Amino acid sequence: MSEVARDPLYRRHRYPAEIIAHAVWLYFRFPLSLRMVEDMLASRGIIVTHQTVRSWAEKFGRHFAREIKRRSAGCLGDxxxxxxxxxxxxxxxxxxxxxxxxxxxxxxxxxxxxxxxxxxxxxxxxxxxxxxxxxxxxxxxxxxxxxxxxxxxxxxxxxxxxxxxxxxxxxxxxxxxxxxxxxxxxxxxxxxxRFVSIHDPIANLFHFPRNTLSSAQHRDLRNAAMQIWNKIACVAAA
Incomplete structure (x- = not known):
């Protein structure tokens, strides 16, 4: 496990920060059920239960959403x-x-x-x-x-x-x-x-008005959003 994965945020958690953050990202970024996320992780050899995914989503999702809202304060429209x-x-x-x-x-x-x-x-x-x-x-x-x-x-x-x-x-x-x-x-x-208070800030981070962007611009914004996500989640970029 890397040094960044041992951030105090993940203290007492057996799984690396990268796995936890990825599970939370999957659950709130896409319309997936907890069992779907469980199956997607299992396909990559990561065996966790859907109850574990739920606890991660509630604990870490709340922290990530709060940090996203803090970063976006004053930047949204009037x-x-x-x-x-x-x-x-x-x-x-x-x-x-x-x-x-x-x-x-x-x-x-x-x-x-x-x-x-x-x-x-x-x-x-x-x-x-x-x-x-x-x-x-x-x-x-x-x-x-x-x-x-x-x-x-x-x-x-x-x-x-x-x-x-x-x-x-x-x-x-x-x-x-x-x-x-x-x-x-x-x-x-x-x-x-609880769901909307976590989902909406995370959705904001990955919200891009595609009808006004070129494919290259969309890729750049998506990459920038993932960099912000990795920084908030205290994980190393892939």
Missing amino acids: KWHLDECVVAINSKKQWLWRAVDQDGFVLEGLVQSRRNAKAAKRLMRKLLKAQGRTPRVMITDKLRSYDAARRDLMPGVEHRSHKGLNNRAENSHQPTRRRERIMKRFKSARQLQ
């Missing part, structure tokens, strides 16, 4: 697209509120049991605290709760309320929907919140 989608958990409706910027980077995801002005205010407070600034413009669908919350918290911010303008936020729910199908539904609101 146009906020806000949207909410319903997620059925144990036959009860939960609402996943999400905000993305004009480039499709996820700013915040928040699971709540309500779809009203109080819930919209809670999302906006988290956004303001995390971003440290108000947006230049806020775009939402026709839900009136957004405007009620905006008037209280950000009265000077321009608000555009039109369903056709908010495709970017609506599309941001698709990765969660895919994972929901693979996991055969989330088991609790806490599990959903």
Whole structure:
């Protein structure tokens, strides 16, 4: 095991840091189940259980996501697209509120049991605290709760309320929907919140607007993202 693999982050873990970080990367980077990741590692001679992959994803994924968010603070866009989608958990409706910027980077995801002005205010407070600034413009669908919350918290911010303008936020729910199908539904609101809080920052790191990039530019950005990932995960580059 290399010196970098003995980083304190991986203390008391039997497997090398490279294996742990790769398993976490696979799970959050692609729509894979825990058992799929287990099989992919087994195909390379790495025998771990899906329960081990789950514990790695929760412990190290949280650390990696926190570090990615710290590095991206202040670098994301000033146009906020806000949207909410319903997620059925144990036959009860939960609402996943999400905000993305004009480039499709996820700013915040928040699971709540309500779809009203109080819930919209809670999302906006988290956004303001995390971003440290108000947006230049806020775009939402026709839900009136957004405007009620905006008037209280950000009265000077321009608000555009039109369903056709908010495709970017609506599309941001698709990765969660895919994972929901693979996991055969989330088991609790806490599990959903934990997943999006880790998944979204990692997805941001590997989010590239392919329709505006050449193949060479995409490769360069992907390589740069992997270098950042390796540095955050404290592993040597392959």
